[in-house]
Amino acid sequence: xxxxxxxxxxxxxxxxxxxxxxxxxxxxxxxxxxxxxxxxxxxxxxxxxxxxxxxxxxxxxxxxxxxxxxxxxxxxxxxxxxxxxxxxxxxxxxxxxxxxxxxxxxxxxxxxxxxxxxxxxxxxxxxxxxxxxxxxxxxxxxxxxxxxxxxxxxxxxxxxxxxxxxxxxxxxxxxxxxxxxxxxxxxxxxxxxxxxxxxxxxxxxxxxxxxxxxxxxxxxxxxxxxxxxxxxxxxxxxxxxxxxxxxxxxxxxxxxxxxxxxxxxxxxxxxxxxxxxxxxxxxxxxxxxxxxxxxxxxxxxxxxxxxx
Amino acid sequence: xxxxxxxxxxxxxxxxxxxxxxxxxxxxxxxxxxxxxxxxxxxxxxxxxxxxxxxxxxxxxxxxxxxxxxxxxxxxxxxxxxxxxxxxxxxxxxxxxxxxxxxxxxxxxxxxxxxxxxxxxxxxxxxxxxxxxxxxxxxxxxxxxxxxxxxxxxxxxxxxxxxxxxxxxxxxxxxxxxxxxxxxxxxxxxxxxxxxxxxxxxxxxxxxxxxxxxxxxxxxxxxxxxxxxxxxxxxxxxxxxxxxxxxxxxxxxxxxxxxxxxxxxxxxxxxxxxxxxxxxxxxxxxxxxxxxxxxxxxxxxxxxxxxxxxxxxxxxxxxxxxxx
Numbered sequence: 202x203x204x205x206x207x208x209x210x211x212x213x214x215x216x217x218x219x220x221x222x223x224x225x226x227x228x229x230x231x232x233x234x235x236x237x238x239x240x241x242x243x244x245x246x247x248x249x250x251x252x253x254x255x256x257x258x259x260x261x262x263x264x265x266x267x268x269x270x271x272x273x274x275x276x277x278x279x280x281x282x283x284x285x286x287x288x289x290x291x292x293x294x295x296x297x298x299x300x301x302x303x304x305x306x307x308x309x310x311x312x313x314x315x316x317x318x319x320x321x322x323x324x325x326x327x328x329x330x331x332x333x334x335x336x337x338x339x340x341x342x343x344x345x346x347x348x349x350x351x352x353x354x355x356x357x358x359x360x361x362x363x364x365x366x367x368x369x370x371x372x373x374x375x376x377x378x379x380x381x382x383x384x385x386x387x388x389x390x391x392x393x394x395x396x397x398x399x400x401x402x403x404x405x406x407x408x409x410x411x412x413x414x415x416x417x418x419x420x421x422x423x424x425x426x427x428x429x430x431x432x433x434x435x436x437x438x439x440x441x442x443x444x445x446x447x448x449x450x451x452x453x454x455x456x457x458x459x460x461x462x463x464x465x466x467x468x469x470x471x472x473x474x475x476x477x478x479x480x481x482x483x484x485x486x487x488x489x490x491x492x493x494x495x496x497x498x499x500x501x502x503x504x505x506x507x508x509x
Numbered sequence: 510x511x512x513x514x515x516x517x518x519x520x521x522x523x524x525x526x527x528x529x530x531x532x533x534x535x536x537x538x539x540x541x542x543x544x545x546x547x548x549x550x551x552x553x554x555x556x557x558x559x560x561x562x563x564x565x566x567x568x569x570x571x572x573x574x575x576x577x578x579x580x581x582x583x584x585x586x587x588x589x590x591x592x593x594x595x596x597x598x599x600x601x602x603x604x605x606x607x608x609x610x611x612x613x614x615x616x617x618x619x620x621x622x623x624x625x626x627x628x629x630x631x632x633x634x635x636x637x638x639x640x641x642x643x644x645x646x647x648x649x650x651x652x653x654x655x656x657x658x659x660x661x662x663x664x665x666x667x668x669x670x671x672x673x674x675x676x677x678x679x680x681x682x683x684x685x686x687x688x689x690x691x692x693x694x695x696x697x698x699x700x701x702x703x704x705x706x707x708x709x710x711x712x713x714x715x716x717x718x719x720x721x722x723x724x725x726x727x728x729x730x731x732x733x734x735x736x737x738x739x740x741x742x743x744x745x746x747x748x749x750x751x752x753x754x755x756x757x758x759x760x761x762x763x764x765x766x767x768x769x770x771x772x773x774x775x776x777x778x779x780x781x782x783x784x785x786x787x788x789x790x791x792x793x794x795x796x797x798x799x800x801x802x803x804x805x806x807x808x809x810x811x812x813x814x815x816x817x818x819x820x821x822x823x824x825x826x827x828x829x830x831x832x833x
Contacts, residue, residue: 347531485650
């Protein structure tokens with residue numbers, strides 16, 4: 202790594218710190234914001250996320266090599282961590298640090314987009330089921346029961362087995378489409394109780410149709426559980442992507458994702474443990490940060506449940 | 510209670526039926542025939558046609574579906590494309606191994622998770638609780654298979670305490686028929702079970718801590734303390750009883766996690782279970798095996814949550830009243 206890369210790395214850390222400080226200043230005016238930052242690990246988790254996101258955005262500045270370049274396959278494969286290769290090189294003589302930084306784009310991107318898909322569908326379906334009740338609710342919730350009964354990894358594996366090459370966008374979509382069942386249950390339960398409240402009756406009395414009532418009046422009041430389940434869900438998606446890529450059925454190899462980096466490093470684990478260890482650490486750290494932030498969000502947004 | 514049980518049972522059966530239908534439809538819509546995607550299975554057209562007829566793919570979809578359901582009701586999941594044996598037999602060989610792994614992991618999960626959760630609740634918001642809580646959160650955030658690789662590297666490759674994979678010593682212990690071989694089996698089981706168990710225990714501990722804290726705040730616990738009972742007795746006898754209720758739900762939830770985790774862990778440790786069978790079947794486009802494994806896994810998940818619900822009703826009379 203050159204001096205410039207180190208400087209960029211430091212810059213990313215500074216940017217992340219500044220971002221957290223800025224968020225903290227903005228948010229602590231409200232009670233929920235103060236509750237969020239009272240959580241012992243919330244600020245640390247937020248910093249980790251901000252840091253990884255700024256690294257991913259500044260990947261070309263922070264990484265000394267292109268992620269797919271095989272530097273010198275005869276002499277530099279499985280090179281131990283050194284000043285030149287901070288995290289060593291993998292069995293294909295690619296710089297692990299560079300792949301890790303560029304891989305953050307793919308791993309975080311898949312997590313965020315798939316979760317967005319899942320949460321959107323889950324919130325929509327849950328709201329419709331909870332609002333209309335009767336047969337709509339019955340049908341949809343039975344479907345959700347079935348969806349929850351099939352372990353997600355098996356559904357994904359079946360899809361991969363049936364359609365030869367799955368393009369990355371399709372993979373993301375599939376992960377999203379198999380991830381909304383839990384959210385929809387959550388939203389439905391909230392909507393069931395919200396629809397009986399006076400403000401909903403008022404909106405209906407003013408002549409608002411179901412669409413308007415659901416999207417303008419009911420759903421905004423379910424925002425808290427949706428946000429929390431989204432934060433926790435990104436972590437789950439990242440773990441799922443890692444598992445699929447590890448089995449060789451996720452992100453195809455020359456593109457770096459944290460999951461397929463583990464898969465690439467695995468066969469040479471005994472010789473070059475760094476190639477598989479660091480991406481796994483990165484996943485653990487980011488998922489942990491997401492869980493910490495999710496927990497803090499839950500405590501902050503739901504004052505009824507006192508922090509334990 | 511009886512009516513509730515019947516309704517719950519009927520719903521479970523309906524779910525399994527729906528899963529069977531969906532897997533059947535998906536495979537057929539995507540042309541999951543023995544000819545497979547041409548790249549994975551380059552077959553001459555006449556060979557392909559013969560295979561299609563042999564496995565019954567030349568019949569109309571409706572006929573195939575009825576035959577499939579009829580066979581399923583007899584426990585017959587069809588013939589594997591590649592293994593030259595019925596899917597049911599292949600699964601029957603693999604399921605006990607997956608069960609052994611899941612059961613061992615469950616034991617570690619419960620023992621460790623319970624102990625950790627109680628300890629943390631007893632020391633809530635003190636150094637020990639915070640430190641352990643963060644460690645648990647970190648372990649719970651790890652990709653299971655990656656933790657398996659790390660344990661493998663440390664305990665099998667560097668320290669050489671445990672074998673690097675497999676289920677038994679193929680030369681000395683081809684089958685489980687002596688005390689020595691049982692030990693050998695347990696020795697092989699330790700690392701994979703520990704991997705799954707540790708990650709699950711980290712999650713269990715978090716729930717158990719919250720459940721304990723919820724209970725400790727209640728009046729009867731204060732009464733117990735006021736009577737002058739020792740803290741140990743208050744926690745382990747009075748509080749724990751009620752704090753165990755969410756634990757039952759957790760057992761039901763742990764099941765899908767363990768079965769999903771087993772898919773990855775069995776691949777890492779070369780454990781000849783259902784997960785590994787499914788993964789190798791996918792690589793060979795052996796659709797009957799894939800759908801069979803998916804169906805069996807879903808059935809187990811449904812069964813797990815059914816058992817958890819029943820246990821919950823048995824343990825907590827309040828639920829029974831509401832449910833009936």
